[in-house]
Amino acid sequence: MKKILVTGAAGQIGSELTITLRDKYGAENVWAADRKPALTELQPGPFYSLDVRDVSTFNQIVEANHIDTIFHLAALLSTVAEQKPQQAWDVNMNGLINVLKISRIHQCALFFPSSIAAFGMETPPMDTPQDTIQRPTTLYGISKVSGELLCDYYHHRFGVDARGLRYPGLISSKTPPGGGTTDYAVDIFYAAIKSQHYDCFLRADTQLDMMYMPDAIDAAINLMTADSRQLKHRNAFNITAMSFNPQQLAAEIQKHIPEFTIAYHVDPLRQAIADSWPRHMNDSAAKVEWGWQAQFDLPAMVEDMLKNMRSTQ
Helix, strand or coil, X not given: XXXXXXXXXXXXXXXXXXXXXXXXXXXXXXXXXXXXXXXXXXXXXXXXXXXXXXXXXXXXXXXXXXXXXXXXXXXXXXXXXXXXXXHHHHHHHHHHHHHHHHHHHHCCEEEEEEEHHHCCCCCCCEEXXXXXXXXXXXXXXXXXXXXXXXXXXXXXXXXXCEEEEEECEEECCCCCCCCCHHHHHHHHHHHHHHCCEEEECXXXXXXXXXXXXXXXXXXXXXXXXXXXXXXXXXXXXXCCCEEECHHHHHHHHHCCCCCCEEEXXXXXXXXXXXXXXXXXXXXXXXXXXXXXXXXXXXXXXXXXXXHHHHHHC
């Protein structure tokens, strides 16, 4: 990776990934792009206003800056996608098709994030295999399965070096939630510090795979720098770091904030989405093929989240 473009750079993953890539490769070699204005954290450094559905502008940016690697993060997330399904399909799928075409033309390596949303009710929920049935019931999940298949197609048919991960729920101390079903695991920390109480929109026993953002960023970079000869799957590697439910997360927070309380007011839409996802994925393929290993478990994540968020309050 010498010249890198990050789409969706103002989002939850993109904002932190862009900064990490600039620290690693130099700010002048990492271009950020998003429909939203540039975040303060992304300045200084090159930034483009870009709608990924605009293939002409997209192509011009890549060509003008001699981009060789694209981290394509622009998408509408799960809950928002259910509220705006046509827009979500347009952004998530047409944006991906554009970046695949551009990657083919300019011989760019491509990172595409998939998700636990790519599975469904028929998928084994515990120890979910790397290769298994995928019948998602949400628009977001359907777009992720379609994206996995398209990336594989462009690799096998046209030689595009497309790689990807199936991310679990992601937790960040630096960026607010962006419309995902697992957002409770971020919201809860803001509430714990501010008011010592949180009203959760999922049931207390809703167990889901989760990951702290530093691990998510490391996983993306490590996959993109891995020896391609060792990659059997290339796209959509299962990765995880911890699996817990809201009750367990609240109990861990209470070790640091004893007065913290939680109540449950279930949102039927987000609960239905969560119920269609795996409880815990098997990430052995990622460990074997490119050495994946998470650094943060639940206690370490909670301690670090509270420390970082208190320092910014």
